[in-house]
Structure formats: C-alpha cells, structure tokens
Amino acid sequence: MSPRREHRLVFLLNVAQRRLQRWMAARSPHGGVTAAQSGLLFVLGQRDGALMGEAGAALDLGPPGISGLVDRMTAANLIERRADPDDGRAWRLWLTPAGRAAMAQSKAGLAEVNARLTDGFTDAEIDVVARWLATMQSRFPKGEDE
Amino acid sequence: MSPRREHRLVFLLNVAQRRLQRWMAARSPHGGVTAAQSGLLFVLGQRDGALMGEAGAALDLGPPGISGLVDRMTAANLIERRADPDDGRAWRLWLTPAGRAAMAQSKAGLAEVNARLTDGFTDAEIDVVARWLATMQSRFPKGEDE
DNA sequence: TCAATTTATTTCGCATGCGAACTATCTAAG
C-alpha cells in the first residue's frame, strides 16, 4: 500500500477514454463510422466472414455487445450477416463495398489518432503505457474475481 | 510519423477502461453505487452543495451527463437537489445520509482498485502513465479541434 | 433414438454519456 501513488488513475483513465471517443465521433465527416464500428471493420478487414462470436472476442465484447453493433452496422449497410452453411445457430459477417470504403477511410484517420496518442512521448514511455493498459486487462478480468 | 509505435493504443485504452468499469460494477455488493456515481459522491464529499455545473465540470461531464446521473442518484436517495436561493435556474447538490454512507464504502473499495492499478509498476512508470492519460485529455479537447 | 447439455445469438432492461434543441432565469444595454 504505497502512500502517494493514487494519481486518481481511475478518473484519468475514464476521462481519457471518453475524450478520445468523443473526439473520434466528432470528426467522422459523413454520417459514418464511430470508433466501435471502425473496430469491427478492421477485424473483418483481416478476417472477413468471421463468426459474430469471433469478432466479439477480437473486440472484447460480449454477445449483447456485438449483436447490437452488428445490428447498427447492418442497418448502415456497412456489413452483412450471412448464415453459416455448417451451423444453423451461427452467422458470419462480411464487409459490404461501403464497408470496405469506410474501413479505408477509418484507416487513414487512425494515423492521426495514433500520432496524437504518441507524440511527445518516447518509445520507452509508450511501451510503459501499452504494457500498463494491457496489464489492466488481466488485472480486471471478465469472468471471476480476486 | 514513427514506424512501429502504434501498439493499438486506441483499442487498449478502450478495453482497459471497460474492464475496469465492469469490474467495479460487478463488485458493488448491495444494489449500489456504480463508478460514475461514486465519482459524484466524492465530489460532493469535498464540495457539498455544489452546483450541477460545477459537479459536472469536476467529472468532465456535459450538462446531459450530470443531469442524468443526478436523476438516477436522486432516485436512489443518495443525493438531493435543492434550489439555489440566489439563482432561480440553478440547483445545488447535497449528500443524503445514505449518500455519505455509500461514499465511505466506495472510498474503502477504491483502495483496492488503486492497488490493482499500480501494483507491479514503479512510481516512475505510474507517473508516466498518469502523465500520458492527462496529456490525452488536452490532446483530444472537448470543444474545438486541430 | 432421445434426453441433457453446450453453444451461438438475440432480447430486454439498464447505466452511461453525447449532441442538438428547448426552457427558464438572469444580466446588460439602450
């Protein structure tokens, strides 16, 4: 229990994430593609035809999370749900042409975001940040506790 | 444009925040007090009787954000909205006894969260993380751009 | 074969928080 180390990290983390989210949302020009949605586009860009569960795992989303995301992106004509031929329960997700275009555009935008996320910090510092963020993932696990 | 520095920080930040949020929500025993709500409790613990706008600023929330949070916490009997005697538009927020109790409990829980947020990292590393998070706040500003 | 279980996804109700538009109230200027 170190005495003077609580930099209000909980709050800082929360605010940083919301600010980034908000900023990305504000600068998607057309009517399109929020941060969460671009995440799914990228996943499908690498693994088109993924199962919903696979895509959800890649984005760290539970079943209700991807289900909703897919609903919205299907409505926006960015992706398509097609039944899996071998499993009647499962659906596979495919990019539409509009989805591919949106992905390309997002990819370009991501470059600037990454610049803002790293400029002014050394590689070593960014490594520390990345390692810390990744560690928090295992330290606040999904399923169980303690 | 540095070549190999995009650790997928956008994604890491998003996931870390959601994991922390989810973990805190899962372990609030009673029926009570989410992370956002405990934030407002702490603000009022230091500044009981704050205006909604002041509380929102302290939590980096816009008007709709605190308005909703206050609605839910008022319904849960954690805080009270009382008209400002000098300004007919404004409301001041006050902790109820239940709110004070919940705050004390949250404060205790926060200790463990802080431990999980810092254990295994040196003070210098935590400083880097805190500085990075704070920097992101100014780098992805609320109002304008560029 | 048929019941029990597991697995993939959906649905529901909820908390959070945003932007845009609206309502009061207050303040300043003429």
Add this chain to the structure above:
DNA sequence: CTTAGATAGTTCGCATGCGAAATAAATTGA
C-alpha cells in the same frame, strides 16, 4: 423598462455495452 444575449438545466434521440434470461441449433450420452 424592455429587449437581447448569456447561463443553468432539462429533454430527446442515439450509440455503446453490460448482465440476465430466452431461443434455437448442435453435440454428447445412455
């Protein structure tokens, strides 16, 4: 005084994502 802002909150519709419960199809065992 009266009108034109500015300011404090609210409301609405939306996106995100969670936990719990439901649905349906697949798999496993007896």
